[in-house]
Amino acid sequence: xxxxxxxxxxxxxxxxxxxxxxxxxxxxxxxxxxxxxxxxxxxxxxxxxxxxxxxxxxxxxxxxxxxxxxxxxxxxxxxxxxxxxxxxxxxxxxxxxxxxxxxxxxxxxxxxxxxxxxxxxxxxxxxxxxxxxxxxxxxxxxxxxxxxxxxxxxxxxxxxxxxxxxxxxxxxxxxxxxxxxxxxxx
Numbered sequence: 418x419x420x421x422x423x424x425x426x427x428x429x430x431x432x433x434x435x436x437x438x439x440x441x442x443x444x445x446x447x448x449x450x451x452x453x454x455x456x457x458x459x460x461x462x463x464x465x466x467x468x469x470x471x472x473x474x475x476x477x478x479x480x481x482x483x484x485x486x487x488x489x490x491x492x493x494x495x496x497x498x499x500x501x502x503x504x505x506x507x508x509x510x511x512x513x514x515x516x517x518x519x520x521x522x523x524x525x526x527x528x529x530x531x532x533x534x535x536x537x538x539x540x541x542x543x544x545x546x547x548x549x550x551x552x553x554x555x556x557x558x559x560x561x562x563x564x565x566x567x568x569x570x571x572x573x574x575x576x577x578x579x580x581x582x583x584x585x586x587x588x589x590x591x592x593x594x595x596x597x598x599x600x601x602x603x
Contacts, residue, residue: 447512449489453500456482456511467578469553477582486511529561536565543568544597546590548580570597 450456457478464473483500489510500511527535545568547559563571572593576586 447489447517449510449512450486451510453479453482453486453507453509453511456486456513464578467552470550471552471577472550473577473579474583474585476584477579480582481579482511485513485515487514529558533561533565536562539566542597542601544570544594545572546570546580546593547573548576548578548586549573550577551580552578569600 450459457475460478460482461473461475464471464478486500488500488505489512499505500507500509543566545563545566547554570593574580574586574589574593576583576590580586581590
């Protein structure tokens with residue numbers, strides 16, 4: 418009963434059982450951006466405010482925004498309902514389709530020992546690629562992860578947090594992953 422009551426406080430729109438199945442941009446919680454370009458600039462600004470020396474290329478930000486947004490107002494033409502559609506009007510207001518509650522503080526956090534216990538359960542080959550300007554991780558945590566995971570491949574590549582999506586660095590990431598998979602016969 419206590420769980421149901423707390424879920425109603427946390428998730429008032431879905432009857433208390435969990436995340437709502439609606440991904441509508443018209444949710445009162447979704448921020449509306451004037452157009453796709455404004456959403457792209459907001460995504461770039463977010464990357465600039467992240468800790469460390471992170472960055473995001475305009476091309477990667479555009480790809481992310483086009484995949485992650487929906488028109489903020491209902492459209493009568495279902496064929497133009499996605500910013501990825503060539504006929505989509507880029508001046509249309511958009512909102513990110515993710516549930517804003519995903520940015521709330523977590524209800525559960527793990528200790529370092531619990532995380533390391535999860536890592537020890539990994540029973541498959543591991544390829545650990547990190548970016549030179551990626552999310553800052555303290556040296557102790559990074560070394561502990563390497564010791565516990567024992568990656569078969571561990572490399573630091575040029576790039577930032579989204580180095581797998583940035584046109585300047587994605588090629589090297591893909592080549593490293595292909596090489597790793599090839600070594601394991603995948």
